[in-house]
Amino acid sequence: MMMPLASAPLHMALFLPWLPSERALLAQAVAPDVPFALIEKQRGALRLVAVDRRAARLGLTPGLPLADARARVPELVSLPHAPEADAALLGKVVRLCGDFTPMAAPDPPAGVLCDMTGCAHLFGGKEALRAEAARRVGALGLSVRVALAATGEAALALARFGGEDVRALPIEALAAGEDVRVALARAGFRTLGELMAQPSAPLAARFGAELVRLLARLAGEEGKPMTPHRPPDPVRAEMRFAEPVGRTGDVLDAIEALAGQAALLLARRGEGGRAFAVRLHRSDGHVARLTVETGAPTRDPALLLRLLRERIDSLADPLDPGFGYDSIDLVVPRADRLEERQQGLTQEADPAERDMAALLDRLAVRHGAGAILRLAGEDSHVPERAGHLAPYRAETPFDPPPPQAGEPPTRPLLLLDPPQQVEVLASVPDGPPRLFRWRDRAWRIVRQEGPERIAPEWWRRADGHDGNPGLSRDYYRAEADSGHRFWLFRHGLYERETSDPRWYVHGLFA
Structure with missing residues (x-):
């Protein structure tokens, strides 16, 4: 044989x-x-x-x-x-x-x-x-x-x-220490082929036995066992019934019990679920699936039950138990680290923060995660480019620096898009504003801060073409005699960029 x-x-x-x-x-x-x-x-x-x-x-x-x-x-x-x-x-x-x-x-x-x-x-x-x-x-x-x-x-x-051909590779391809590679270069070696042509004993004596082992592995003469990536099995809890169940209340009671079991398993791993999948196995072989996701890791059975109620209520086709469900299982396909937090005495978590997270999760279950948007920061000093709308669960690549405590805000709460042009009276063309007309009313400035000069991002070009990227802006935080506070800017540097700079209102302070 x-x-x-x-x-x-x-x-x-x-x-x-x-x-x-x-x-x-x-x-x-x-x-x-x-x-x-x-x-x-x-x-x-x-x-x-x-x-x-x-x-x-x-x-x-x-x-x-x-x-x-x-x-x-x-x-x-x-x-x-x-x-x-x-x-x-x-x-x-x-x-x-x-x-x-x-x-x-x-x-x-x-x-x-x-x-x-x-x-x-x-x-x-x-x-x-x-x-x-x-x-x-x-x-x-x-x-x-x-x-x-x-x-x-x-x-x-x-x-x-x-x-x-591995022999044609430079010695930098060796997975050896930097000191070994430097020593090989000083000895005149340039490629792995030159090293492989040398006797093993002198190489080991001069550069160490590990170099000889690395060369043998590169040449295919010796193997190294690898440890494959084995992700942990997802948390799973299952409940089987002696008699099929069909009432929605009984199904939710079973899911709540499964959520409690899953919470214990997640706690042992120090994790919280980000996605939960419930499968309801009907006695005739049909399997119904319910899936919910959360914005933050959680292992709270009550929260999970509320989200699943929302999911069931929002189904276009209501659950049909038929002759009942033989078994129900709950799987947590996605989980993240969840640190323990003190929930009592002086370090109790902010209830408003918890309530907001729960509300967002419920809205996402009802309308889809893509329908819930938030403002995300961008690394740009141009005001209209400093933020954009993004899905609330999306990763935030840039967090703007927090404002200094005790200092007045440097940016207005309300930004006008686009900025609205105004007529301004200034003592000199490149001086601060004294009076401006906006929305059929004259506003007299009694105090102002500025200018804060914001130059154009010259590496940005309209439609990808070379050309003038735009004009500089001089911003002023101005207060009128009525108490209203405005964010004004002069568009263009007088005589350097334009002979007739224009003024705009870009925002209103609270």
């Missing part, structure tokens, strides 16, 4: 070269037509952690101090680095790779490794597998490089540095 031949080892590596910047673009944290970088404080200074394609073409690289980068590229936009968000997006790619093989694992910060031994033929061969992996990751809006090799180390190196 002939034994089947074992499949040759095969590993697939995916490298996402622009993961941090593309995540920021997907989150709409920055305009796609401006160079930007993600920054964090390192060694006492703000430094670039990642850059986008435009910034890279302008010569900016990770590790550069932000001050030096801005000196080279004045229009550079900076965003705080969010490694947790990068890791979450990388985890999404790992889960996607689970469609190819159960042996998939992240290789932080921007790589994924898959053991495809014995799997390539299921996708039409190696090249078809490579193309399909690139297509699926590309559908997420991410750039990716895919490589196949006999060992994981070789596949990762080829994905990062390109090419088909």
Whole structure:
């Protein structure tokens, strides 16, 4: 009897070269037509952690101090680095790779490794597998490089540095310490092929035995076991009935009991559910499904029951129990960390905050999460671009700095869109306003603060074309003799940008 031949080892590596910047673009944290970088404080200074394609073409690289980068590229936009968000997006790619093989694992910060031994033929061969992996990751809006090799180390190196032959890769492709790579460069080695051509004993004696092991893995002579990503099973609670139940009240009582069981399981993990799915198994085999989501992690059974009541009441087709339900189960497909909070004495949570979160969740169940909008900040000093409407559950990529305590507001509560032109009397053309006419009434200014000059964002061009980006604005916080307070601006610098600057009311202070 002939034994089947074992499949040759095969590993697939995916490298996402622009993961941090593309995540920021997907989150709409920055305009796609401006160079930007993600920054964090390192060694006492703000430094670039990642850059986008435009910034890279302008010569900016990770590790550069932000001050030096801005000196080279004045229009550079900076965003705080969010490694947790990068890791979450990388985890999404790992889960996607689970469609190819159960042996998939992240290789932080921007790589994924898959053991495809014995799997390539299921996708039409190696090249078809490579193309399909690139297509699926590309559908997420991410750039990716895919490589196949006999060992994981070789596949990762080829994905990062390109090419088909690991021997042609530079020594920077070695997963060794920086001191080892520097020593190899000083010794005159430039490629991995030059290292592989050397006897192992002298290399181990001079650069360490770990280098020899790394070279053996890159050459496919030695393998390294990988630990695949195994996400924890979702929290699940189930209730079976001796006799089918059909009354809505009985169903809700069962769901409340299941929610209590799920809350205990979530508490053990230190998590709260963000999505809950209830399946009602009818005695004739039909399965009805109810799904609700929450804006914040929760494990409150009472809240979940209220949301499910809203879901049942909003169904276009009411639940039909038929001859009754044999079993009901509750699954928590999505959960996040939920820290314990003190709920008594002097540190009780704000009830208004809890009530608002519960109201938003109920409205989202009734009308859909996309129908609930909120104001989100943008990193722009131009007032009309400083905020936009976004779904209330969407990630906030930019949080404006909080106002200084005890200081009057620098921006009005009401912003006029568009600004309304007014006639202004000033002592000199580039001086502060003294009197202006607006809405058929003359307003005499008794005190004002300013000017606050806001220059145009010159890197923005109308319709993507070169040209004048706009005029500067001089803003004044002005108070009339009636007590009304206005936010006025002069559009254009006198004699430098225009000979006839115009005035506008842009907002009203409370």
